[in-house]
Amino acid sequence: MDQNGVFANLIKQLTKLPGVGQKTAQRHAFAILKMFPQEAREIGQAIIDIKERLIFCSKCRNISEVELCLICSDPRRDRTKILVVEEPSTVYAIEKTGEYRGLYHVLLGVISPLDGVSPEDIHIKELIDRLADHEVKEVIVATSPNMDGETTALYLSKTIRPLGVKVTRIALGIPVGIDIEYADEVSLVRSIEGRREL
Numbered sequence: 216m217d218q219n220g221v222f223a224n225l226i227k228q229l230t231k232l233p234g235v236g237q238k239t240a241q242r243h244a245f246a247i248l249k250m251f252p253q254e255a256r257e258i259g260q261a262i263i264d265i266k267e268r269l270i271f272c273s274k275c276r277n278i279s280e281v282e283l284c285l286i287c288s289d290p291r292r293d294r295t296k297i298l299v300v301e302e303p304s305t306v307y308a309i310e311k312t313g314e315y316r317g318l319y320h321v322l323l324g325v326i327s328p329l330d331g332v333s334p335e336d337i338h339i340k341e342l343i344d345r346l347a348d349h350e351v352k353e354v355i356v357a358t359s360p361n362m363d364g365e366t367t368a369l370y371l372s373k374t375i376r377p378l379g380v381k382v383t384r385i386a387l388g389i390p391v392g393i394d395i396e397y398a399d400e401v402s403l404v405r406s407i408e409g410r411r412e413l
């Protein structure tokens with residue numbers, strides 16, 4: 216097979232996805248080859264759409280198709296709680312459980328002294344700004360239970376507590392050292408329920 220041809224190129228592109236090695240990519244490429252042209256086009260278009268049409272919510276930095284995401288603009292959400300996560304993928308996982316009714320704030324990163332990421336580099340200031348109207352009574356920190364996640368949690372606690380807002384940390388259910396986005400949904404729900412004050 217032509218190693219520079221279109222088929223080899225599709226395999227090469229697919230291996231950029233997490234968990235997709237050479238063999239899986241080949242299987243997917245052959246599956247796409249068998250599809251009707253319209254089906255294959257829909258896959259391609261869906262990929263283009265998320266890159267062109269998704270933006271970050273102006274309030275919580277979750278992914279959204281409109282300026283204010285569906286969670287921030289939903290009047291039924293509990294506006295006294297903000298759950299702080301590192302990435303939109305965690306919002307997605309928690310929302311799938313349907314158990315949390317508060318709001319979110321996505322930092323789009325964590326404080327990492329080793330990697331040179333300081334508090335100003337992630338969306339902490341925007342979180343502090345959201346507390347100004349005194350509607351929020353509790354900030355629940357759901358960063359990963361690893362070194363950077365803990366550093367970020369402590370920094371948030373130190374910064375937010377003086378403002379008179381309770382800061383809690385998720386606890387049970389999340390294995391130590393893992394990335395929170397890989398936690399299963401039951402563990403996520405338990406960890407929110409078992410949160411403790413920071």
Ligand SMILES: [Zn+2]
Nearest residue numbers: 272275284287
């Ligand atoms: Zn939002």
